[in-house]
Amino acid sequence: MSKNTVNPKNVSDLASLFDALSDPTRILIIHALLEGEVGVGELVEHLGLTKSAVSHQLRGLRDKRIIRTRKQGRNVFVSIDDEHVIDLFQRGLDHILHG
Amino acid sequence: MSKNTVNPKNVSDLASLFDALSDPTRILIIHALLEGEVGVGELVEHLGLTKSAVSHQLRGLRDKRIIRTRKQGRNVFVSIDDEHVIDLFQRGLDHILHG
DNA sequence: CAAATAGTTGAGCAACTATTCAACTATTCG
DNA sequence: CGAATAGTTGAATAGTTGCTCAACTATTTG
Numbered sequence: 001m002s003k004n005t006v007n008p009k010n011v012s013d014l015a016s017l018f019d020a021l022s023d024p025t026r027i028l029i030i031h032a033l034l035e036g037e038v039g040v041g042e043l044v045e046h047l048g049l050t051k052s053a054v055s056h057q058l059r060g061l062r063d064k065r066i067i068r069t070r071k072q073g074r075n076v077f078v079s080i081d082d083e084h085v086i087d088l089f090q091r092g093l094d095h096i097l098h099g
Numbered sequence: 100m101s102k103n104t105v106n107p108k109n110v111s112d113l114a115s116l117f118d119a120l121s122d123p124t125r126i127l128i129i130h131a132l133l134e135g136e137v138g139v140g141e142l143v144e145h146l147g148l149t150k151s152a153v154s155h156q157l158r159g160l161r162d163k164r165i166i167r168t169r170k171q172g173r174n175v176f177v178s179i180d181d182e183h184v185i186d187l188f189q190r191g192l193d194h195i196l197h198g
Numbered sequence: 199c200a201a202a203t204a205g206t207t208g209a210g211c212a213a214c215t216a217t218t219c220a221a222c223t224a225t226t227c228g
Numbered sequence: 229c230g231a232a233t234a235g236t237t238g239a240a241t242a243g244t245t246g247c248t249c250a251a252c253t254a255t256t257t258g
Contacts, residue, residue, distance in 0.1 A: 005196060006130050011123045013195045018120035018187075024110045025246080031105050040205065053247055055206055074204045074255045084194040088117075088187060095183040096112045097104060124216075139235065152217050154236055173225045173234045 020064050021089060025049065025057055030080070030089055033067065037079040040069075119163050120188060124148065124156055129179070129188055132166065136178040139168075 020026060028047055032038050044054050058078060061067040068081035080086060119125060127146055131137050143153050157177060160166040167180035179185055 005192065006127070008123075010192070010195060011126050011130075014188075014191050015121055015123045015126050017191050017195060018117045018126075019122075021117035022114055022121040023118075023246080024107075024114045027110050027114050028105070031110075044205095049246095050248065051205060052207085052249075056246075059206080071205090071254090076205065084190075084198075088190060088194075091183075091187060091190065092113050092116050093104065093109070095187075096109060096116060099183065122216080143235095148216095149218060150235060151219075151237085155216075158236080170224090170235090175235065 016064065017085075017088075020061060020066050020085070021092065023057075025053070026061065027089075029054075029057060029061065029078075030066075030085070033078060033080050034086065034089070037070075037077045040076045040078060043078065115163065116184075116187075119160060119165050119184070120191065122156075124152070125160065126188075128153075128156060128160065128177075129165075129184070132177060132179050133185065133188070136169075136176045139175045139177060142177065 021030070025047060029043060032043060032046060040051070040054060040058065043058075044051050047054060058067065058069065062069060062081075066080070066082045066085050067078050070077045070079070120129065124146060128142060131142060131145060139150070139153060139157065142157075143150050146153060157166065157168065161168060161180075165179070165181045165184050166177050169176045169178070
């Protein structure tokens, strides 16, 4: 069955999971997605970064299966793919707000 | 009353909180501390890094008030200072282990 | 079809990070 | 006291990261 819960793979996966939430831009992206699906263009406007910067971050989050993207015409819509991450996010936020 | 929950300070604090857990060495340190206080020497041995590397990481974690250190003679003992972080850690671990 | 719009991709770069090394402080022990 | 042990500190460095820029693909619209 499962070996020790902290084999090297688990350690790096866990670090990688938290790493997804370790940057202000990604925090804002995930926050914007908490209420539901959002377009890439909206994210760009909201974040005040270039489309490129946002696209790069979205790719990283998609590679980690934290978000999902859906293309409709020339627009791309983004939503949370990993609901557990919402829970981590909320708990982290609760902690820093009323800690 | 409370401002918007995502003012820039909160965003950067939240990123910083998750950042503390975003590195394999720090994951192993916190994991080692879950059962209680551990000596720096034990950590060094367990991690297979130099005393210096471990000390640098411990300083970072202490600066963020995630761990606390206590000196006894020439030894330094480390323990978790922020119990909320244990909860985040456990939830992250649960997530990568079972689903 | 061409022009416009939405987003992606890869290169390049400045800033940051995790580690090591060497020198240091602090404590114990003979 | 001096030697040994435990840990810290700062500089140097190799590697990573987040962003921008320019060029690209894909889609819609005239």
